[in-house]
Amino acid sequence: MTTTPLAPDTSVPGLSTRVTIRGTAKSDRRRTVPRSVRRAAGPVGLVLLWFLTSATGVLPESVLASPVDVIDQAVALTKNGELPSAIAASGRRAATGFLIGATIALSLALLAGLFRLGEDVIDSSMGMFRAIPWVGLIPLFIVWFGIEETPKIALVALGVTYPLYFNIYGGIRSTDAQLVEAARMMGLGRLGLIAYVILPSALPGALVGLRYALSTAWLALVFAEQINADAGLGYLMSNAQQYFRTDVIVLCLVVYALLGLACDFAVRILSRRLLTWRANFEGEA
Numbered sequence: 698m699t700t701t702p703l704a705p706d707t708s709v710p711g712l713s714t715r716v717t718i719r720g721t722a723k724s725d726r727r728r729t730v731p732r733s734v735r736r737a738a739g740p741v742g743l744v745l746l747w748f749l750t751s752a753t754g755v756l757p758e759s760v761l762a763s764p765v766d767v768i769d770q771a772v773a774l775t776k777n778g779e780l781p782s783a784i785a786a787s788g789r790r791a792a793t794g795f796l797i798g799a800t801i802a803l804s805l806a807l808l809a810g811l812f813r814l815g816e817d818v819i820d821s822s823m824g825m826f827r828a829i830p831w832v833g834l835i836p837l838f839i840v841w842f843g844i845e846e847t848p849k850i851a852l853v854a855l856g857v858t859y860p861l862y863f864n865i866y867g868g869i870r871s872t873d874a875q876l877v878e879a880a881r882m883m884g885l886g887r888l889g890l891i892a893y894v895i896l897p898s899a900l901p902g903a904l905v906g907l908r909y910a911l912s913t914a915w916l917a918l919v920f921a922e923q924i925n926a927d928a929g930l931g932y933l934m935s936n937a938q939q940y941f942r943t944d945v946i947v948l949c950l951v952v953y954a955l956l957g958l959a960c961d962f963a964v965r966i967l968s969r970r971l972l973t974w975r976a977n978f979e980g981e982a
Contacts, residue, residue, distance in 0.1 A: 709796040744764055748765075751764065751765075754760055760943070761943055762944035767944050767948050767951070770944045770948050774933075779933065780948075783929050783949075784952060784956075786928040786929040787918055787922065788956070790849050790853060790918060790929065791915060793853075794853025794857060794917070794921075795853065795854070795857050795910065795911070796852065797850065797854040797857075798854035798855065798856070799910065800939075801862075802865065802910075803861065804871065805823065806861070806863075806865035810831055810869030811871055823859070823862055824864070830853065831856050831917070832852075832917075833857045835848070835924065838851055844924060848921070849918070849922060849926070850921075852921040853914050853918055856910075856914060856917035857917070857919070858912075860910045860913055861907065861909075861910045863900060864902045865903045866903065866907050867902050868899030868900070868902025868903055869905075871902065872895050872898040872899065877895070878893055880894045901972060904967065904971070904972070907964050908961055908964045910958050911961065912961065915953055915956060915957045918930075918953075919953060921937075922934075930953060931949075933948075934946050936947045937949070
């Protein structure tokens with residue numbers, strides 16, 4: 698066996714050279730299904746199963762309307778304007794309740810998270826009130842606020858407050874103490890410490906709380922719109938319940954789900970924009 702002599706080292710002394718060895722083996726490129734297709738596989742599969750069971754009679758129309766009937770009803774209610782007006786009414790209630798609840802949650806979380814006195818006064822009370830089922834407060838809200846729009850918005854605001862508060866508060870208190878100490882040694886004052894260290898550290902938890910709060914807002918709206926509503930998706934569901942119209946009921950539930958999914962998608966995009974500085978684990982391929 699003969700050996701090939703090594704070429705003389707002509708590199709500059711003191712500098713290391715990097716040698717790249719290219720193998721002749723072909724790179725292992727596996728063809729994978731796009732993530733968008735995999736995400737849609739579950740809902741599409743459920744709809745197909747729903748259609749097949751309805752078409753074969755396994756699932757009677759008296760129990761649950763078929764997807765074809767639901768789509769036909771969606772087209773009819775869209776043409777006569779009932780569905781768009783119901784979505785607009787429900788959207789206004791959800792947006793108003795969310796803004797009120799988010800303002801309350803953010804204020805309380807900042808007070809409890811940044812100050813020990815605020816924690817002592819606020820956090821234990823929030824933990825106590827969280828144990829009370831907010832749906833069970835509907836009769837009390839009717840006594841307090843009547844049967845107009847106020848109890849509906851109040852119920853949505855209450856449902857939004859708890860997940861946002863606890864996630865923002867937990868995000869603030871999970872800030873690395875060594876990072877805070879280093880920022881103080883660099884001369885950052887209290888406002889600078891809050892703006893550049895504590896709040897950015899709490900942002901991931903706040904975004905998680907935002908996802909929970911938005912989904913809870915639509916869930917609370919389902920119950921809230923059963924309170925003597927004269928407009929909205931809940932009003933359509935109440936009327937459909939009286940006439941056993943499962944197609945309209947399912948349509949309203951699907952619209953609720955799509956609205957919640959749209960809000961969740963918006964928060965996902967917002968998270969990617971705001972958390973570009975944070976390396977996240979995205980799961981194995």
